[in-house]
Amino acid sequence: MSLVVPLNTASSQSFSPPQPPSWQLVAWMPGEVRCGGTAIAAAGVRRPFTAIRWGTGHATPAAATYRFRIDAAGRPLSIRREGMAAPWSEDVAPSLAASRFAAGAPQADCTIRYTLRATPPEETPVGDLISYSLTPQSGKLPPDGWARIQSPTASCLAEPRPRPLVAAYPNFDTLPATPGVKHWTMVAYDQDSRGRPIHVRTTQGTGSAALDRAAVRAMRKSRFTGGATTGCLYPYWRAPITLAAPEPPAQDALRPVDGNCPHSDDWTTPPTLRYPAAYQRRAIEGWAVVAFDVASWGELGNLRVLASEPTADFGEQAIHVLRSARKPASATGRSGCVDRVIFKMGYGGFPPAEDPA
Structure with a gap:
């Protein structure tokens, strides 16, 4: 739509073109870990994925606390959030579940406090912008974010841009992988007159030396259209391997002795299996044990979580899974189910893990 101002207008008002909306990259930064009131080393704590906040409001809580325990292998378990969930925090518990502490020293009554860091694109570390672009939580990275990643003077950006003729990739299955952690590297290169990558090097990444080397080798084998160019970038990533859940308790171990619910899996409307997306991104498995009663017409009620691992989120998701299910009608209903x-991952109707290639 065009705005037309008549030449004979008496107004001297000028009209400015609309400005693009402002945004910030928000990150929950892990802080001190304390177990039983004593600070412990936290070198293995993973950072949550970042997100985009549109506008410059500051009504968001500035901190969030999580409670957990550490098993003998150094794995955080029984992760629970204190209070209500804060915006953009859906990856905080999954990132903590993917973290590791020193083995051989199990701990109880542990806490970790996360603080919210919000930065405009011009102040955000370039590595954080690249990381967001590879795992976008709030839509695509805006153009001014990309301008921080890739120089506007790069001839690789000029149209027509180079197109791949031969796109080589590492054999990702042979590269070291970390349960629950997505490793990535950004490869920079120029291109000679025949479309061969030259001056190939890594610029940013998660520190996986094996992925860095394999990515450089793969880029050197690739070929492109467009002749000589400079300032090209391409990311490679190694998807996380599955982080298996700890062994669940036997189902009957938590069944009340006075219940009248039969040992059967009869459903007139089976549960709808929905994997929690934040844990699917990190390939983290889990379980929950849920108790419930059944009305005479088959509706489930009084649902409550008896146990869940590695985080409370799996218990909340299990409630959602079972809430829409129905049991057969009965004369008196059932209790103590x-x-x-x-x-x-990749079982029972749940989606498979991300394919890095």
Whole structure:
């Protein structure tokens, strides 16, 4: 739509073109870990994925606390959030579940406090902008974010841009992988007159030396259209391998002795299996044991989580999974029912893990 101002207008008002909306990259930064009131080393704590906040409001809580325990292998378990969930925090518990502490020293009553860091694009570390672009939580990275990543003077950006003739990739299955952690590297290169990558090097990444080397080798084998260019970038990433859940308890171990619920898996409307997206991104498995009663017409009620691992989120998701299910009608209904909901990657109708290639 065009705005037309008549030549005979008496107004001297000028009209400015609309400005693009402002945004910030928000990151929950892990802080001190304390177990039983004593600070412990936290070198293995993973950072949550970042997100975009549009506008410059500051009504968001500035901190969030999580409670957990550490098993003998150094794995955080029984992760629970204190209070209500804060915006953009859906990856905080999954990132903590993917973290590791020193083995051989199990701990109880542990806490970690995360603080919110919000930065405009011009102040955000370039590595954080690249990381967001590879795992976008709030839509695509805006153009002014990309301008921080890739120089506007790069001839690789000029149209027509180079197109791949031969796109080589590492054999990702042979590269070291970390359960629950996505490793990435950004490769920079120029291009000679025959479309061969030259001056190939890594610029940013998560520090996987094997991925860095394999990415450089793959780029050197690739070929492109467009002749000589400079300032090209291309990311490679190694998807996380599955982080298996700890062994769940036997279903009957938590069944009340006075219940009248039969040992059966009869459903008139089976549960709808929905894997929690934040854990699917990190390939983290989990389980929950849920108790419930059944009305005479088959509706489930009084649902409550008896146990869940590695985080409370799997218990909340299990409630959602079972809430829409129905049991057969009965004369008196049932009480003391207990069911396990197992969240397993690529099994039972759940989606498979991300394919890095």
